[in-house]
Amino acid sequence: MYAPERQQEILRLARDGGRVDVLSLAEEFQVTAETIRRDLKALDRAGLVKRVHGGAIPAGRLDFEPALAERDPTTADEQDRIAHCALAELPTGGSVILDAGSTVARLAAALPLECSLTVVTHALPVAARLADHPGIDLHLVGRRVRHRTRAAVDAWALRAYGEIHADVVFLGTDGFSAAGGLTTPDLAEAAVRRAIVSAARRVVLLADSAKHGQSHFARFGDLADVDLLITDSGLSPEDTGAIEAAGTDVVRV
Structure with a gap:
């Protein structure tokens, strides 16, 4: 099958099912995941689909947000490398805020037992990973919990963070770029971030490269932040240079 034929079929599947994912398409068409990503990139440039983490949705469904458990398993290795690199940014005996998101949750899971920190989080998966950690003084920020991300949002969460001045925040995002800034699909999550x-x-922003160039409904900051x-x-290297030119240091692992 030629690429245009495959892309036309991918578009049909996306419109019929509301979403397509890279691994399933690679298996169906008997090609590599990288080939499918190139197909999705071509369809995205044509304005026919919108790339999301792990796949694509038809253009016009920009409010779609995958649940935490549904996020792309193909980036697990990258997320693990990012999380382990982030360990070097932990303050000694200091305080950190851990955001919601799969990569930040992997950082929480990687904290060594000898680590001694004050940790504040509004993310239930993060809190669950750290609840029994002997060296962590854990503070869980509450209020309404969004089912898709299992993170607390709304006024109580905002008020709690307004009373905190931590050493480091480890931040997640659904999309980032030098021009588009930091974005996420939900306004309430954007406000908390x-x-x-x-x-x-x-x-410190923890984000795999698949999120670069993605733009979602709610913007919560600039890369300059x-x-x-x-x-x-x-x-x-070109995208790395553009981000560094905006004042953000970049580490690629």
Whole structure:
């Protein structure tokens, strides 16, 4: 099957099912995942689909947000490398805020037993991973919990973060770019992320390269708000240079 034929069939599947994912398409068409990503990139440039984490949705369904458990397993290795690199940014005996998101949750899981920190989070998966950690003084920010991300949002969460001044925040995002800034599909989550950026002296963004160039409904900051981006080697040197030119240090792992 030629690429245009495959892309036409991918578009049909996306419109029929509301979404397509890279691994399923690669298996169906008997091609590599990288070939499918190129197909989706071509369809995205044509304005026919919108790339999302792990696949694509038809253009016009920009409010779609995958649940935490549904996010792309193909980036697990990249997320693990990012999380382990982020360990070097932990303050000694200090305080950190851990955002919601799969990569930040992997950082929480990687915290060594000898680690001694005050940790604040509004993310239930993060809190669950750290609840029995002997060296963590854990503070869970509450209020309404969004089912898709299992993270607390709304006024109580915002008020709590307004009273905090942590050493470092480890931040997640659904999309990032030098031009588009930091974005996420939900306004309530965007408000909380905006609050935690303001609640720490240093901002470290943990985001795999698949999120670069993606733009979602709610914008919660600029890359200029980020001191350090830790991502994977899939971020091109050109894009890395553009981000660094905006004032953010970049580490690719």
